[in-house]
Amino acid sequence: MLVRNARLADGRVRDVRVEDTQVTAVGTGLDAVGEVIDARERLLLPGAIDVHVHFREPGAPHKETWRSGSRSAAAGGVTAVIDQPNTDPATTTGAAFDQKELCAGDSLVDYGINGGVTESWDPETLFDRQLVALGEVFLADSTGEMGIDGDLFEDAVHRAVEAGVPVTVHAEDATRFDTDARDAAGDGVGKDADADAWSAYRTPEAEIAAVERAVEVGADAGAHLHVAHTSTPEAVDIVADAPDRVTCEVTPHHCLLSRADLDELGTFGRMNPPLRSETRRAALYERVVDGRVDLVATDHAPHTRAEKEAPLLAAPSGVPGVETMVPLLLAETRDGPLTVERVRDLTAAAPAATFGLDRKGRIEAGMDADLALYDVAQTRPIDGARLHSKCGWTPFEGFEGVFPEWTTVRGDRAYDAIMDTFGTAAGENIG
Numbered sequence: 001m002l003v004r005n006a007r008l009a010d011g012r013v014r015d016v017r018v019e020d021t022q023v024t025a026v027g028t029g030l031d032a033v034g035e036v037i038d039a040r041e042r043l044l045l046p047g048a049i050d051v052h053v054h055f056r057e058p059g060a061p062h063k064e065t066w067r068s069g070s071r072s073a074a075a076g077g078v079t080a081v082i083d084q085p086n087t088d089p090a091t092t093t094g095a096a097f098d099q100k101e102l103c104a105g106d107s108l109v110d111y112g113i114n115g116g117v118t119e120s121w122d123p124e125t126l127f128d129r130q131l132v133a134l135g136e137v138f139l140a141d142s143t144g145e146m147g148i149d150g151d152l153f154e155d156a157v158h159r160a161v162e163a164g165v166p167v168t169v170h171a172e173d174a175t176r177f178d179t180d181a182r183d184a185a186g187d188g189v190g191k192d193a194d195a196d197a198w199s200a201y202r203t204p205e206a207e208i209a210a211v212e213r214a215v216e217v218g219a220d221a222g223a224h225l226h227v228a229h230t231s232t233p234e235a236v237d238i239v240a241d242a243p244d245r246v247t248c249e250v251t252p253h254h255c256l257l258s259r260a261d262l263d264e265l266g267t268f269g270r271m272n273p274p275l276r277s278e279t280r281r282a283a284l285y286e287r288v289v290d291g292r293v294d295l296v297a298t299d300h301a302p303h304t305r306a307e308k309e310a311p312l313l314a315a316p317s318g319v320p321g322v323e324t325m326v327p328l329l330l331a332e333t334r335d336g337p338l339t340v341e342r343v344r345d346l347t348a349a350a351p352a353a354t355f356g357l358d359r360k361g362r363i364e365a366g367m368d369a370d371l372a373l374y375d376v377a378q379t380r381p382i383d384g385a386r387l388h389s390k391c392g393w394t395p396f397e398g399f400e401g402v403f404p405e406w407t408t409v410r411g412d413r414a415y416d417a418i419m420d421t422f423g424t425a426a427g428e429n430i431g
């Protein structure tokens, strides 16, 4: 196929030739091969790589399956995902890894699988598999109750260094949570709940202290340490001041939502780490814009509406996001502070570089033909009912988004917006 006259993120207008699974040329006036797609006035981006998703299989297919989650990804311009280990069973042994890999066979997009750490993990068999990273390693309980203590964390980091894999960490220190604030939560349900109590409970200091400690452990061990879903500017600054092999990600929800939105969101806005003050949100987003933050990832954590329609302390933590990440960020290039190049780097080039995915993240000859085409002039309000995740809702209801016209995974059409249809191609393990 030949994508003719596409605008690339840096503003150049180029033809992009795709043969079989790869981009074979980027240039002007290229000879046609196969189908020719007129991409004039359209933006062509490398498929985004979401390094932090929870696709829920095995264990909770009523929340999400590899099929539904990967459709949601493709419809949002995401062509590869990395799945986290808090499934059931947790991905803490070789056998559990194999079980997840079977489920991931249903994925429409490429995928990596991370390995998890609990008291009962089996590092021997786990490191025998093709992990992308160890993690997210939970330093405090979140969905799946996989919080571990400091000694086990140090041990796990050392083993990861021996195995040559990065460590992704969920950094919150539960000893610094404000349990009185949690216990003061009323019994309102769903949108009527006092969800701000969750933000008061899981304090900024709990994240800052845990990131400080994790970075120390990682640096001492010579690890590649990646801090998941950093939600405070202070934590980003600790990572930015650490050696090069310490990296961090920030989610769209921590950039675009704050405690001020919790009246509206109620328990649908409960997640870990929680939404922060408007002041911290703005300072965090500033760091995403100026390059102190390495990359954006969604922490796509779907739970059903019925599960979220509960009192604050009974509702599960987490929000979906894999389908809305690139659309929201591209909308922010129209009237917000981001440039299209920065969006490309945050969602594709940097995730690929951080996790060593050599054939992904850039549009160049020899790279996988993971592509998404956008008309940045066209935004539409995000509507939870039209998204493809099983959960059927979004914390970004009504926000403007720039959605892809189509997405390809290694040269195959994975998503076509005109008919809202999906391809049949199978995603591959990139671990």
Ligand SMILES: NC(=O)N[C@@H](CC(=O)O)C(=O)O
Binding pocket: 054, 086, 136, 142, 143, 170, 270, 271, 272, 273, 299, 301, 302, 317, 318, 319
């Ligand atoms: N972020 C969340 O609030 N929840 C995540 C787990 C996690 O990333 O902590 C989930 O799996 O539901």
Ligand SMILES: [Zn+2]
Binding pocket: 136, 142, 170, 228, 229, 272, 273
């Ligand atoms: Zn987490």
Ligand SMILES: [Zn+2]
Binding pocket: 052, 054, 084, 136, 299, 301
């Ligand atoms: Zn997560």
